[in-house]
Amino acid sequence: MIPAEFDYVAPASLDDALKALADGGEDAKVLAGGHSLIPLMKLRMAAPSLIVDLRQLGELKAVSEDNGTIRLGALVTHHTVATGGFGLVSAAAATIADQQVRNMGTIGGTLAHGDPASDMPAVLLAYEGSVLIRGSGGEREVAAADLFEDFLTTAVGEGEILTEVRFPKLDGYGYGYEKFNRRQEDWAMVAVSALVKKGADGTAEDVRIGLTHMGSVPLRATAAEDALRGKPLNAESIAAAAELAAEGTEPPADLNASQDYKRHLARVLTRRALTTAAS
Amino acid sequence: MAGSVRVTMTVNGAQQSAEVEPRLLLVHFLRETLGLTGTHVGCDTSNCGACTVHLNGEAIKSCTLLAAQADGAEIKTIEGMGQEGALHPLQEAFWEHHGLQCGYCTPGMIMASADLLERNPKPNEEEVREALAGNLCRCTGYHNIVKAVIAASETTA
Numbered sequence: 527m528i529p530a531e532f533d534y535v536a537p538a539s540l541d542d543a544l545k546a547l548a549d550g551g552e553d554a555k556v557l558a559g560g561h562s563l564i565p566l567m568k569l570r571m572a573a574p575s576l577i578v579d580l581r582q583l584g585e586l587k588a589v590s591e592d593n594g595t596i597r598l599g600a601l602v603t604h605h606t607v608a609t610g611g612f613g614l615v616s617a618a619a620a621t622i623a624d625q626q627v628r629n630m631g632t633i634g635g636t637l638a639h640g641d642p643a644s645d646m647p648a649v650l651l652a653y654e655g656s657v658l659i660r661g662s663g664g665e666r667e668v669a670a671a672d673l674f675e676d677f678l679t680t681a682v683g684e685g686e687i688l689t690e691v692r693f694p695k696l697d698g699y700g701y702g703y704e705k706f707n708r709r710q711e712d713w714a715m716v717a718v719s720a721l722v723k724k725g726a727d728g729t730a731e732d733v734r735i736g737l738t739h740m741g742s743v744p745l746r747a748t749a750a751e752d753a754l755r756g757k758p759l760n761a762e763s764i765a766a767a768a769e770l771a772a773e774g775t776e777p778p779a780d781l782n783a784s785q786d787y788k789r790h791l792a793r794v795l796t797r798r799a800l801t802t803a804a805s
Numbered sequence: 806m807a808g809s810v811r812v813t814m815t816v817n818g819a820q821q822s823a824e825v826e827p828r829l830l831l832v833h834f835l836r837e838t839l840g841l842t843g844t845h846v847g848c849d850t851s852n853c854g855a856c857t858v859h860l861n862g863e864a865i866k867s868c869t870l871l872a873a874q875a876d877g878a879e880i881k882t883i884e885g886m887g888q889e890g891a892l893h894p895l896q897e898a899f900w901e902h903h904g905l906q907c908g909y910c911t912p913g914m915i916m917a918s919a920d921l922l923e924r925n926p927k928p929n930e931e932e933v934r935e936a937l938a939g940n941l942c943r944c945t946g947y948h949n950i951v952k953a954v955i956a957a958s959e960t961t962a
């Protein structure tokens with residue numbers, strides 16, 4: 527399988543990349559790791575006329591920490607995230623595909639793409655993180671809750687480049703990541719991200735639950751979060767909260783899993799993820 | 806009509822340069838432009854790992870990379886691992902432990918294993934299986950491949 531013809535540039539600066547995108551018009555596309563875009567181009571499901579490859583933009587490969595915020599450049603690879611010691615973010619990144627894919631795929635690429643089965647979006651949502659987006663009109667920060675608009679549709683607009691991903695460190699939170707698939711390197715049928723802050727009295731001071739592939743965008747399991755917040759963290763309270771994990775969801779059914787099965791998975795995986803996060 | 810791009814990269818230690826179509830995939834650049842047919846195309850859908858090569862020292866699937874993306878990079882393929890009579894320890898170990906039958910997946914298995922041993926020189930069985938999750942073999946049932954990688958890790962210091 528060979529992509530349709532296109533023109534290719536690899537600009538040396540972010541400004542040049544933005545200019546190339548603007549000049550290329552609506553059929554120009556950004557290329558990061560290429561591990562979503564190139565398969566789509568080989569299947570001719572995408573046929574951009576111009577590819578603007580970001581690979582020369584060293585400034586988008588930086589990792590830093592400042593004032594309790596982890597800042598990851600858009601081109602930081604899944605492998606770097608997985609091995610970076612960033613708690614739940616690293617745990618989830620380590621489950622993406624396989625080593626070869628993790629060596630190429632980028633955190634900015636997966637968040638700009640917005641595949642409902644991908645791992646990072648629900649993690650960013652649970653952390654209440656954000657991304658920086660640059661366009662010809664300047665830079666804006668978009669909260670995770672506003673980033674994912676629909677199936678494969680994010681707030682990253684035409685001619686814009688996602689430059690940085692920001693996660694609060696959330697010191698003092700325990701975490702759990704549970705992903706269900708048939709083979710290790712497969713996409714998630716359902717995945718659950720849990721973050722739990724235990725108070726001095728053993729109750730749940732804060733609870734964050736992110737759901738992957740339970741809708742066309744990543745979701746928070748707010749009913750389950752509310753049920754556990756303020757409660758003592760034990761097997762009963764966790765099980766009761768997890769029963770509410772699929773409340774209000776309309777998960778997309780596919781060859782692997784019906785809606786009912788996915789709701790079942792969400793409940794079971796939430797119980798497991800919360801149990802790990804609370805321990 | 807799309808133009809062409811000049812790509813220059815070091816492949817197995819030798820500098821290579823060519824004028825190519827932007828849509829040319831790295832695996833086709835290696836196999837067809839350079840004649841290095843040791844790297845195989847199995848699935849062509851980023852799943853099987855037969856096309857695994859090293860890009861700047863890391864294992865990647867060359868069917869899912871444009872040759873242009875590797876401009877300026879160092880590429881290593883199975884041809885860069887060892888020669889007849891002077892095989893790489895992984896190649897010796899695959900031979901010794903029957904880590905191959907038809908051999909189609911073998912170049913990718915060896916390149917992915919080499920990437921693992923680079924990061925983790927003494928992996929346990931589970932780590933070997935995890936590192937090879939992106940490489941499919943239709944013949945061996947994997948057990949002998951895992952044995953071979955562990956044996957190779959024991960022969961290299």
Ligand SMILES: Cc1cc2nc3c(=O)[nH]c(=O)nc-3n(C[C@H](O)[C@H](O)[C@H](O)COP(=O)(O)OP(=O)(O)OC[C@H]3O[C@@H](n4cnc5c(N)ncnc54)[C@H](O)[C@@H]3O)c2cc1C
Pocket residue numbers: 555556557558559560561562563564565600604621622623624627630631632633634635636638639641643644645646682686687688689711712713714850851852869
């Ligand atoms: C075999 C296989 C298995 C996979 N399994 C999983 C999995 O289990 N979980 C998972 O989460 N993912 C999985 N993926 C996807 C992988 O993580 C991709 O790398 C990722 O989704 C996209 O990142 P990328 O850097 O490769 O983006 P690209 O493919 O380069 O780009 C994807 C899209 O985002 C746009 N884009 C990219 N970067 C930017 C940017 N900085 N600014 C603006 N737009 C941008 C592109 O224009 C394109 O539309 C898998 C991929 C493969 C090939």
Ligand code: FES
Pocket residue numbers: 845846847848849850851852853854855856857866867868869
């Ligand atoms: S041919 Fe590249 S992964 Fe199968």
Ligand code: FES
Pocket residue numbers: 904905906907908909910911941942943944945
């Ligand atoms: S030896 Fe035949 S596919 Fe692996």
